[in-house]
Amino acid sequence: MFTVFRRLLVCLLWLWLPLSQAADSGWLRAADNQHASVRLRAQPESTGETRLLLDVALQKGWKTYWRSPGEGGVAPAITWHQPVEAIWRWPTPQRFDVAGITTQGYHGDVSFPITLRGDVPKILSGVLTLSTCSNVCILTDYPFSLNMTASAGAGFDYDFSRAMGTLPLSGGLTSTLNATYAPGKLTVTAQREAGWQAPSLFIDGMDDVDFGKPTLAVRGDSLVATVPVTDSWGEAAPSLSGKTLSLVLADSGQAQESRVEIQPGSAAPAFSLGWVLLMALAGGLILNVMPCVLPVLAMKLGTLMQTERQARGQVRRQFLASVSGIVMSFLALALMMTVLRLGNQALGWGIQFQNPWFIGAMALVMVLFSASLLGLFEIRLPSGASTFLATRGGNGLAGHFWQGAFATLLATPCTAPFLGTAVSVALASPLPLLWGIFLAMGIGMSLPWLLVAAWPGLAQRLPRPGRWMNVVRVVLGMMMLGSSLWLLSLLTVHIGTQPVITLGVLLILALLLVTAWRYRWQTALRAGAFAIVVAGAVAFVSGSGSEGARRDRIHWQPLSEQAITQALAENKRVFIDVTADWCVTCKANKYNVLLRDDVQDALSAPDVVALRGDWSRPSDTISQFLTTRGSAAVPFNQIYGPGLPQGHVLPPLLSRDAVLSTLSDAKGK
Numbered sequence: 053m054f055t056v057f058r059r060l061l062v063c064l065l066w067l068w069l070p071l072s073q074a075a076d077s078g079w080l081r082a083a084d085n086q087h088a089s090v091r092l093r094a095q096p097e098s099t100g101e102t103r104l105l106l107d108v109a110l111q112k113g114w115k116t117y118w119r120s121p122g123e124g125g126v127a128p129a130i131t132w133h134q135p136v137e138a139i140w141r142w143p144t145p146q147r148f149d150v151a152g153i154t155t156q157g158y159h160g161d162v163s164f165p166i167t168l169r170g171d172v173p174k175i176l177s178g179v180l181t182l183s184t185c186s187n188v189c190i191l192t193d194y195p196f197s198l199n200m201t202a203s204a205g206a207g208f209d210y211d212f213s214r215a216m217g218t219l220p221l222s223g224g225l226t227s228t229l230n231a232t233y234a235p236g237k238l239t240v241t242a243q244r245e246a247g248w249q250a251p252s253l254f255i256d257g258m259d260d261v262d263f264g265k266p267t268l269a270v271r272g273d274s275l276v277a278t279v280p281v282t283d284s285w286g287e288a289a290p291s292l293s294g295k296t297l298s299l300v301l302a303d304s305g306q307a308q309e310s311r312v313e314i315q316p317g318s319a320a321p322a323f324s325l326g327w328v329l330l331m332a333l334a335g336g337l338i339l340n341v342m343p344c345v346l347p348v349l350a351m352k353l354g355t356l357m358q359t360e361r362q363a364r365g366q367v368r369r370q371f372l373a374s375v376s377g378i379v380m381s382f383l384a385l386a387l388m389m390t391v392l393r394l395g396n397q398a399l400g401w402g403i404q405f406q407n408p409w410f411i412g413a414m415a416l417v418m419v420l421f422s423a424s425l426l427g428l429f430e431i432r433l434p435s436g437a438s439t440f441l442a443t444r445g446g447n448g449l450a451g452h453f454w455q456g457a458f459a460t461l462l463a464t465p466c467t468a469p470f471l472g473t474a475v476s477v478a479l480a481s482p483l484p485l486l487w488g489i490f491l492a493m494g495i496g497m498s499l500p501w502l503l504v505a506a507w508p509g510l511a512q513r514l515p516r517p518g519r520w521m522n523v524v525r526v527v528l529g530m531m532m533l534g535s536s537l538w539l540l541s542l543l544t545v546h547i548g549t550q551p552v553i554t555l556g557v558l559l560i561l562a563l564l565l566v567t568a569w570r571y572r573w574q575t576a577l578r579a580g581a582f583a584i585v586v587a588g589a590v591a592f593v594s595g596s597g598s599e600g601a602r603r604d605r606i607h608w609q610p611l612s613e614q615a616i617t618q619a620l621a622e623n624k625r626v627f628i629d630v631t632a633d634w635c636v637t638c639k640a641n642k643y644n645v646l647l648r649d650d651v652q653d654a655l656s657a658p659d660v661v662a663l664r665g666d667w668s669r670p671s672d673t674i675s676q677f678l679t680t681r682g683s684a685a686v687p688f689n690q691i692y693g694p695g696l697p698q699g700h701v702l703p704p705l706l707s708r709d710a711v712l713s714t715l716s717d718a719k720g721k
Contacts, residue, residue: 065559066365075198075204081198082192082194084190088108088192090107091106093198101168103166103167108128114184115148115155120256123153123154123262125157127183129131140164141216143164144307162218165219172200177197178196179196228613229310233315235291236289237278241275241276243273248275251270253266253299254300255297256297261283261290262283264280264282269679276680293314297314299311299312317500332492333492336497373450373453376499380453380494386486416536512639540634548670577650608657608662625659626691626692628663629665631666632667633668634668635686640705646706651708651711685704700717700718
């Protein structure tokens with residue numbers, strides 16, 4: 053009987069020991085923390101590694117933390133009683149914002165798959181330290197002990213595989229990913245062909261560096277994340293250029309963990325509010341003398357010449373109506389930029405000239421005004437988008453209002469140096485400041501018109517009407533016709549060269565036919581001969597200008613962040629030129645500076661990589677490139693090199709000395 057009892061006791065002990073010291077800790081709770089439960093299970097593998105699964109169950113309203121908690125919290129950690137090499141794997145976290153503090157972690161239930169390498173003791177023990185937070189934070193220790201000679205249970209493989217499925221992948225989410233750093237600001241840009249729905253970014257911490265909450269902007273398939281950076285004391289952070297950034301990007305249930313080298317970036321220029329508004333005012337004033345606005349000024353002079361004398365009150369009302377048109381147009385542009393920003397679309401000054409329908413409509417309106425000034429017909433129709441701009445020969449207040457609005461639309465591609473800085477600041481500023489800057493630009497452009505409205509006698513001091521007016525009307529009409537042909541040429545990038553030439557020829561033939569019908573065939577023939585001579589002269593100048601000193605000998609390469617990174621890695625200098633066909637200042641930079649012999653030689657040097665971005669058509673890549681550098685307008689020129697690793701942005705209006713001296717500085721020692 054005693055023998056049977058002894059054997060039964062041995063069997064009970066044999067059954068009880070594995071359960072009490074199995075490779076499963078069971079659910080553990082601490083007396084001082086009833087809001088969290090933890091469980092550890094382990095399973096040795098034939099490969100020599102051991103899989104360990106840490107399960108954490110949190111009550112509603114409580115959270116724990118990722119490996120980089122953010123501005124508060126402590127990441128889970130295990131203190132082992134024996135030397136163990138443990139590799140933690142972290143599921144994709146979430147972001148929590150409480151009282152201005154942003155943290156990264158988990159709520160609800162979360163499982164951490166861990167791999168142990170090398171020999172593991174038969175009794176694996178340690179202490180798990182877990183931080184859990186709600187309105188208060190509790191730091192709790194959970195001692196545990198696992199018998200590695202026992203099984204972890206039948207469901208371990210499934211649970212471990214499910215936990216592995218919550219980890220971010222090493223790729224598959226983004227097609228390109230890069231990071232740049234300017235003092236106090238980290239910029240992460242990513243491209244995703246499928247587009248972005250609800251992206252989130254989580255960044256691993258660095259020594260003596262604190263990353264703030266990212267600000268995310270989606271523009272098509274591009275994501276731009278701006279992250280404020282300070283040191284651990286909230287002061288200026290050390291330079292991050294050249295360091296490796298570890299991050300996790302997530303969107304719509306898919307996540308990617310990446311490591312990317314931080315490239316030097318350039319900080320947006322810091323200007324006081326008063327200085328920015330002054331630049332906007334000056335830029336708007338300068339627009340009145342830009343080539344794009346000359347046709348509208350011609351139209352305004354033509355209006356004044358249609359009457360011999362006008363009452364002071366009438367002149368004042370006409371010019372105030374034009375001022376209203378200018379200011380309202382700038383406010384309409386501010387509204388358009390606001391809608392685009394709220395819709396996460398690309399922003400830029402002059403982006404309407406990337407739309408072929410807008411260009412075609414403007415060209416048609418310019419042709420109609422030109423024909424009117426040439427006396428081919430009178431614009432007196434009661435309605436219509438184009439004819440309404442000059443209703444009643446320009447004498448009606450509505451006609452003067454639309455003249456000012458039309459001037460604003462044509463002025464946008466003529467970005468003056470002062471205006472380019474103001475626009476760049478506006479498009480990256482809070483919405484109230486954006487509206488204030490656009491209003492200042494409108495007032496600046498209106499100053500000459502306000503001057504005439506204040507002293508109408510200035511308008512009445514024009515020469516008395518006479519035959520000379522007919523000559524001036526023809527000259528002004530030809531100027532406007534030239535502007536319409538320029539607008540037509542902008543369609544080349546959209547529909548091709550041959551269709552544009554065909555449209556231009558048909559336009560000239562139509563005008564000659566109307567001239568023959570309105571006047572005589574002799575007049576039409578003389579006009580045709582004059583047009584042929586002018587076209588031949590333009591073709592000759594263009595052809596001769598493309599040879600010798602006017603020929604572009606630079607080997608331009610497509611603009612990309614990767615090209616900049618590669619060139620800097622090879623210790624080369626980089627010259628960046630972002631341009632557009634509709635940008636008049638870009639053309640001035642090209643013919644006055646970039647095509648000069650000495651500049652061509654400098655940019656063709658073996659250690660210089662010339663990169664060009666064409667913004668004539670919408671491009672998310674170029675929009676993203678400009679945004680990361682605090683710009684929203686073209687021209688944009690920047691130079692990198694061993695001596696300028698963070699890059700130097702050149703003024704919008706280039707000069708030979710500025711380009712050559714900056715290239716020399718970029719070479720370094």
